Amino acid sequence: MIAGLGRGCFRHRWWVLLGWLVIITAGVLASGPVFQAAAADSNPKHLESIGAQDVLGAATGSDGDVLGMVDRIDPMAPGVRAAVDRAVRDLAGRPDVSRVTSPYAPAPQPELVPALRSQDGQAVLVVVALTRLEQVERNKAVDAIDQRLHQLAGELRDAGQPDARVRVGGAPAIVRQATQAVQEDLSRAEIVSLPITLIVLIIVFRGLVAAALPVAAALVSATSAMVLLLAYSLVAILDTNVVTVVTLMGLGLSIDYGLLLVSRYRDELGNGLAPEQAIGRAWATAGRTVLFSGLTVAAALTGLLVFDLPGLSALGAAGISIALVAALTSLTFTAAVVGVARRWIRAGGSARRRGAEPPPADLAQSKDGAQPPGGARPAEAGFFARLSLLVQRRPAVVAVAATALLLAAGAPLLTTTIKLSGLAQLPTSIESRQVADELNGRFGMAPSPAVTVVARDVDPASLRAWVAQWATDPATVF
16 A cells, blocks of 8 residues: 555646645645644633633733833933833723733822832833734734833933843733744754764765755645644643644654655665666665554554643644654655655665575566565675674674663653743743742742632622632732
């Protein structure tokens, strides 16, 4: 079956490539919505704490606060107050902002709002509450607010505060900045890793065309998987890590599969087979390995789907998607491209050095490319052939040694503590993470309260009595 698939794609290569071009185009178009879905709120809605947040948001009309930390200033300088007030007026006039809390009391009162002034007297906070928006509009609002707050830093320097700086934080900014950091890191990873991979493959294959096939298949796989992720986002919640999983697994699996298939195809050319016969035999052997590997990886990751946590289930869906797409891409797209580029793909150097004899007549007549019982293959040579023979001669020793090495490599996992991702997992280079870290130490406020209690249909007296019992608890701060 796999040999027939390879030969069919080889013969009808232009139709196969046209089909993949359509899929690639759909993947490019789907990538934007996938990133937006991954950046959306991924909290499980059935949790009580998430329900409480939704109640508060609906009651206040707010969808989170963007914080502007105005630092390295003299808060009492007249020019500082004037610049901050101008920024507050600009932000308050936006339709996507419900309210702006300024560190300055309404005129003509000169005093600062204490909670919004840092304990060291060198910074103030501007709190911008967003209205409830769809994810796309929310991202645009956060970007616009971010730009206006950073513009305030230049205005403060012009007002006589040469060291003034503004950093933007808050929950909406954390989500936005983390998503942008993931996209930038992925782009940087691809720019760095793909050329290095191509150089290594050129050295292995000693030819640019053969080396480029696995890299091309990797790009096709990563792009095409976006279509499956978009479909998954319609019925479940994605996570920002899914794009990372798709990209890195797509590159790894597709390059691995492409290397195996193209290498085996070149070996079969070296054994004297015609290109179409060589593709059939390579796909009947190496292609079957690729299919088995892809299905095994997908099956292993299905266990993540049973967890009632969006992050883990999204990782499982992403891994399953890219494993299946990588196998399908390698078996079809690679075969079609081999058909197009067959003039530039030569037999492997090791096969030429062996001086392989032509295959038996019955092999040439084989319909599926499988080795007939009476057909003898030339003796394999090379480092990996010798390694496999060594393993077969001493299987017990190799098994014990390999197991010991794997256990030693996995030993650090015994002391690993597994936690759900949160603020602490974000790099400190992200501006909103810096703001969150300084809120407690400089302003005496946590990035978010430890416990928020939402009470409905409760009379005020009963609520005050309930709160009073916690007022004397040393572990609580009101």
